[in-house]
Amino acid sequence: MRDLGLEVEELTLDAKVGYSSRIYQLPDEPISWWKFMTVFPETHPKAPESQQYICIVFPIENNCIVAMMGSWGLPAPSDVESFERLARETRSTEFGRVLDASKPLTGVHHTRSTRNVWRRFDRLSAPPPGFIAVGDAVCAFNPIYAQGMSAAAVSGLVVEQLMHCIDPCSAEFPAAFYAEQARVLQRPWSLAVSRDSGYDHAQGTETITGGLRKNVLRRLTWPAFQFLAEAIWQDSVVDAHFNRVLNIQESLADFLTNPRVLAGLGLYGAKKLLRLTGMPPPVPAHRPPPDTDYSALRGLARHEPVSVPESLE
Structure with missing residues (x-):
């Protein structure tokens, strides 16, 4: 573009994110009830650094899993020794327990191409x-x-x-x-x-200057995502609309102003307060999850499917 005499404006935001991942072979015998695991980071800025990592385990082919650790502003492990050590210091002992029971198949893959x-x-x-x-x-x-x-x-x-x-x-x-x-x-x-943009160390044209908004984003984003993750398990319409957001078919603003979505989220919130959702109660991160498989809870509420128009609208 510069050779043509054109300058393209760039919007940027770099939150200094790093990710490390490793592939493991699961044992033949079951080691837990889970099929997919996400350990959200502690949202308090003064929490121990080892608790500020997001940890994800997700299945791939041939009874293998990818174990991933990510951080915002903290160094992500780039070698086997540091990966294995930090995996046992994160918020949930379950993450390290799964890795202990599994066989590593690769080294540690690290990236900082996250801007x-x-x-x-x-x-x-x-x-x-x-x-x-x-x-x-x-x-x-x-x-x-x-x-x-x-x-x-x-x-x-x-x-x-x-x-x-x-x-x-x-x-x-x-x-x-x-x-x-x-x-x-x-x-x-x-x-x-x-x-x-909710991090003090973030850099770029899209950083936030106000401290209050940063603190709100940092403290509420993961809990809000957790709430949505629970609500979509019990309301297929909210689930369908949220999938459309993730697949770029619907904006977040449209999602949050949709009367049916708001009604579904409000109903789930009320049921949660009254403990009528059937969802398992929260378990402290340092304790293992319950042995019960709650997969059958997904889609308890049955509704008409959301129509997806052929156009990009």
Whole structure:
């Protein structure tokens, strides 16, 4: 772009996130009730550093799991010794117990390629014809939010739709594409920066200056996500809409202003206060989870499926 005399504006936010992962083979005999595990980090800024890591275990093929540890502003382990040691110091002893019972298959993979960046091609007054940018070349995210490939795929859908009404070789096509792409990218971008901007060490154009808003984001984001994770287990409509948010089909603002979603969240909140949800009670992080498998609780409430329109709207 610079060779063409064009300067593309960049929005950036780097929360100094690091991730480390390792693949393990599970034993043949069951070692726990779980099929997927997430240990959220402690939200208090003065909590021990070892409790400020997010820990995730998720299954892959051939009875294997990927164990991942992530941190915001803290060093993520980059070697086997530090990975294994820190895994036993995190908020939940269950994370370390699973690794102890499993066989490591790989070394530790570490990455710091986690900066959020949005290059605003849509703000170019005259984008060059015969060329469009998609994927990470336009918008790259902290990978914990798992929306990079979705954003690239949706960009492909934008191209397909526009080709039916605008000649892709015309000078008008890039500007039309970038405008529609920006409208779609605003959805995952808002999700990513709303979380990562809540840290004092975050850097970039999208950092937050007010201390109060930072503290609110830091303290409430993970508990709010936990509440949603519980609510969608018992309300299929809230579940469907939340999946649309994660798959860039619906904005977070639309989700939080949808009357049916708000009613579902409110009903679940009331049931939770009255202990009528059937969900297992919270267990302190230092204790192992119960042996009961609660998978059957998913989708207790049955509703009509949410219609998904063919257009990107």
